[in-house]
Structures are given as structure tokens and as C-alpha cells.
Amino acid sequence: STHQNNINHVPQQQAFLQNACPSDSVLHNGECLSSGFAIPSTTESVSFQENGTLSLDESRALAARAEDFHWTFWPECYSSATTPEPVCVFTDQSFADGRGIFIVTTSKLAHQMLKKPAFADPKNALNRINKHSNPPFIQYEFPGKGRGLVANKTLNRGDQIFASTPLLITNPVSYEILETERLRLAHRGVDTLPPSSKASFWALLDHFKGDPVDDRINTNAFEIEIDGVSQYGVLPEIAMLNHDCRPNAAYFWDEETLSHYVHATETILPGQEITITYINNERSREKRVKNLKANWGFECSCSSCSAHPFFVAESDARVEQIAELAGYLDDWTPASKATPEMAEALLSLYVQERLHASMGVAYKHAAEAYSSFGERDMAIRYARLAVEYVVLDKGFRDRDVREMQSMAKDPSMTWSWKKRVGHKRANAGCEHAH
Numbered sequence: 422s423t424h425q426n427n428i429n430h431v432p433q434q435q436a437f438l439q440n441a442c443p444s445d446s447v448l449h450n451g452e453c454l455s456s457g458f459a460i461p462s463t464t465e466s467v468s469f470q471e472n473g474t475l476s477l478d479e480s481r482a483l484a485a486r487a488e489d490f491h492w493t494f495w496p497e498c499y500s501s502a503t504t505p506e507p508v509c510v511f512t513d514q515s516f517a518d519g520r521g522i523f524i525v526t527t528s529k530l531a532h533q534m535l536k537k538p539a540f541a542d543p544k545n546a547l548n549r550i551n552k553h554s555n556p557p558f559i560q561y562e563f564p565g566k567g568r569g570l571v572a573n574k575t576l577n578r579g580d581q582i583f584a585s586t587p588l589l590i591t592n593p594v595s596y597e598i599l600e601t602e603r604l605r606l607a608h609r610g611v612d613t614l615p616p617s618s619k620a621s622f623w624a625l626l627d628h629f630k631g632d633p634v635d636d637r638i639n640t641n642a643f644e645i646e647i648d649g650v651s652q653y654g655v656l657p658e659i660a661m662l663n664h665d666c667r668p669n670a671a672y673f674w675d676e677e678t679l680s681h682y683v684h685a686t687e688t689i690l691p692g693q694e695i696t697i698t699y700i701n702n703e704r705s706r707e708k709r710v711k712n713l714k715a716n717w718g719f720e721c722s723c724s725s726c727s728a729h730p731f732f733v734a735e736s737d738a739r740v741e742q743i744a745e746l747a748g749y750l751d752d753w754t755p756a757s758k759a760t761p762e763m764a765e766a767l768l769s770l771y772v773q774e775r776l777h778a779s780m781g782v783a784y785k786h787a788a789e790a791y792s793s794f795g796e797r798d799m800a801i802r803y804a805r806l807a808v809e810y811v812v813l814d815k816g817f818r819d820r821d822v823r824e825m826q827s828m829a830k831d832p833s834m835t836w837s838w839k840k841r842v843g844h845k846r847a848n849a850g851c852e853h854a855h
């Protein structure tokens with residue numbers, strides 16, 4: 422379908438430069454070409470320097486000359502029949518005190534991103550971010566899973582391990598242009614990063630051994646949401662953390678500061694590896710292993726994946742029971758069988774299963790279950806714990822965090838208060854309806 426591609430994929434230099442070329446043409450290789458112009462199929466080219474892109478010096482000069490133009494380089498862009506606008510690479514070398522960032526997206530979305538406090542008010546937004554001196558860990562090489570981070574001091578639950586901004590963000594729209602063009606944008610992005618960030622990028626693991634840039638992105642990217650769109654971000658610090666199905670740290674993405682935060686979710690002693698989860702762990706071993714293989718391409722070697730079949734079966738049974746109890750607790754109909762005792766069983770299963778990093782949801786269930794029977798103090802107890810845990814994996818601005826903060830203040834003002842008073846409460850002794 423090379424023909425098809427030549428017709429549909431007209432490489433365009435950014436639409437912003439409206440005034441640089443007449444409206445019926447595009448800027449290409451420093452020249453205005455009629456928009457019917459199509460460069461030769463890039464599939465035949467080996468070098469990314471070919472095919473007439475602006476040199477870095479040219480695009481830097483062009484960006485400097487343009488009025489009100491935030492980015493360090495004039496963006497290289499490509500479009501296809503399905504892209505709403507050309508997809509371009511936008512680099513800001515001065516972002517986050519010179520750490521730099523490149524973003525592969527449309528100009529409209531790139532412009533929208535500039536409104537985030539991380540770009541608009543970095544002094545305040547980023548004052549706690551990217552501070553990597555005196556880290557609470559050292560890097561260590563583990564046989565079978567590569568580099569990882571090991572605590573060099575005791576970390577308590579809630580301690581920040583690091584918080585950092587991505588070196589790159591790619592929007593899913595970039596998959597709508599030709600693969601060769603998508604790769605050119607990614608390579609261009611890496612070439613435009615400041616030297617130390619470029620070095621951190623190249624030091625990342627390339628697990629799949631394909632295109633060296635794409636491979637590093639695929640091996641290390643995390644899903645991040647910006648303005649309702651799920652995108653990929655690469656952060657060299659968090660990329661050093663290995664996966665464990667029973668991790669001792671959690672991370673969240675904060676859209677306002679465009680930062681990724683990592684915190685301990687339990688006590689981590691010096692010498693212990695700091696781990697996060699790459700997947701949803703509240704599933705059977707078989708499903709977890711399959712998911713890691715399919716999406717990350719590795720055989721999980723964590724202790725709960727490599728346990729003896731007896732222990733695997735026990736663990737799977739607990740995970741299944743967690744889902745069953747959560748199902749009851751989520752039932753808010755008059756026929757609901759949910760009780761606070763169920764929530765206690767749920768909490769106990771989370772602890773036994775060592776799912777500390779995801780305890781937040783269990784504490785929320787417990788807080789609501791007690792609130793629904795009008796038990797104020799127990800609701801407060803668990804609402805406080807829910808806030809403490811949920812924030813570590815959902816972030817400061819999460820809805821559940823706010824809800825649990827309100828419950829901790831005054832359960833009687835929340836929607837669940839006394840919702841189930843009068844429901845049968847098995848094992849609780851007192852069964853009379855109020």
C-alpha cells in the first residue's frame with residue numbers, strides 16, 4: 422500500500438507557520454511546496470537525516486524567529502487521512518530547569534499542554550520535582566531482571582521516593598501516521614533533548630531489540646492521562662523500578678505538575694528492593710503472568726509468580742474471595758447483603774495477600790460499610806486510612822481521596838450514611854431492625 426501512503430501521508434511542516442508559506446502550500450526543507458507534494462516513501466530510507474527535514478540548526482533558528490512561540494525547535498510534522506491535524510514533535514529544552522521534554526502530538530494539544538502549571542508556573546508547580554540528589558536508594562544489578570533500585574535507608578509508608586517529569590510524552594494519535602514517520606518524530610525528539618536527558622534516555626533498557634528509540638519507549642513507558650486522553654510518558658527514574666505483584670511502593674501521575682510521584686506503601690528496610698506494579702494485581706497468577714508477557718514482554722520472576730503451586734492456589738483463592746466480597750460491598754440496593762464484617766474480612770485478605778499498595782480501595786469499602794450502618798467512629802477510622810493509602814496510588818486530586826476526607830471529617834454528611842441501617846447483619850449478634 423505504498424501508493425496509498427503517498428496519497429494519504431503528506432508530510433507538512435507545522436500549520437502554525439501559516440505566514441511562512443501561502444495557505445495552499447507547506448513548508449518543507451525550508452521551501453514552500455504545493456500541498457500536493459509528497460516526499461518519496463520513507464520506507465525506502467535508512468537514514469533519518471534524509472528526506473528533507475529541516476536540520477536542527479535550521480529549525481532552532483526558525484523557532485527563535487517566530488513570535489510567541491514556546492518551543493525550542495520548529496516542529497517536524499506528518500499527517501494522514503485519519504489525523505485531525507498534523508502530528509508533530511514539540512521540544513522545550515528549558516522545561517523543568519533545563520531537564521527538557523519532547524511531546525509528540527497535534528499542535529492544538531501541545532498548545533493546551535502549555536496551560537498546565539508545569540509550563541505556566543514552574544517555580545511553584547515544580548519546586549519539589551526532579552530533586553534527585555541524595556536519593557534513598559542505590560542502583561543494583563539483579564540476575565534475571567536487570568537493574569533495580571535498592572533502599573539505602575529505612576523508608577516509611579508515605580515517604581516520597583522521588584517525583585519527576587517525563588523526558589517525553591507521546592499521544593496515541595501518533596499511531597495514525599506511517600510507522601516510519603512516527604519513528605522519525607521519536608528520533609527527532611530524542612535528538613533535541615538536552616545532553617544529560619538524552620544520555621538518560623539512551624541508558625534505558627531496550628528489551629524488545631527493535632528500533633532503538635521505539636524500543637526504549639516501549640520497554641519503559643507508563644500510561645499517563647492528560648486532559649482526558651491516555652498517553653505514554655517516559656521517566657528515567659521510575660523506569661529503573663522493577664515490577665512485583667506484591668510491591669512496596671506506588672506511583673501516580675499528577676496532571677497539573679506533569680509529574681510522576683513514587684511513595685513507599687509500607688516500611689522498606691535498607692537492602693530491600695523498591696518495587697512497583699506494572700499491572701492490576703488483583704487477579705490470578707495466570708492472568709498476571711500472561712498480561713506481563715503480552716504487554717511488557719517478560720516472564721515475571723516475582724515471589725508470588727514463582728511460588729510453589731500450593732501457595733499459588735491459596736493466593737488465587739484469596740484474590741477470588743477479595744473480588745467476591747468487594748462485589749457484595751459494592752451492592753447498594755435494598756437487597757444488599759453487605760456488612761461491616763465483610764469489609765473486615767476483605768481487609769484481612771488484603772493484608773494476608775500482601776496487597777499493601779492497593780489497600781486504599783479496601784479501606785474505602787470498610788469506611789463506607791461502617792458508615793452505611795451508622796457507625797461513626799469506625800467509619801472515621803477507615804476513612805483516614807483510605808485517604809492515607811488511596812492518595813499514594815491515585816494522587817492528591819483524586820475523587821476518592823476527597824470523598825474519604827469528607828467522611829473522615831463527618832461521616833453523617835456523606836451519601837452512604839445509614840444507607841443500610843435495618844439491613845440484616847449476620848454474625849453481629851444484634852439483629853433487631855431500627
Ligand SMILES: C[S@@+](CC[C@H](N)C(=O)[O-])C[C@H]1O[C@@H](n2cnc3c(N)ncnc32)[C@H](O)[C@@H]1O
Pocket residue numbers: 565566567568569625626628640641659660661662663664665717718719720721722723
Ligand atoms: C521499566 S524496566 C525496569 C528496569 C530494568 N530492570 C532495567 O535494567 O532497566 C522493565 C524491564 O525490567 C525487567 N523486569 C522488571 N520487573 C521484572 C520482574 N518482576 N521479573 C522479571 N523481569 C523484570 C524486564 O526486562 C522489563 O522489560
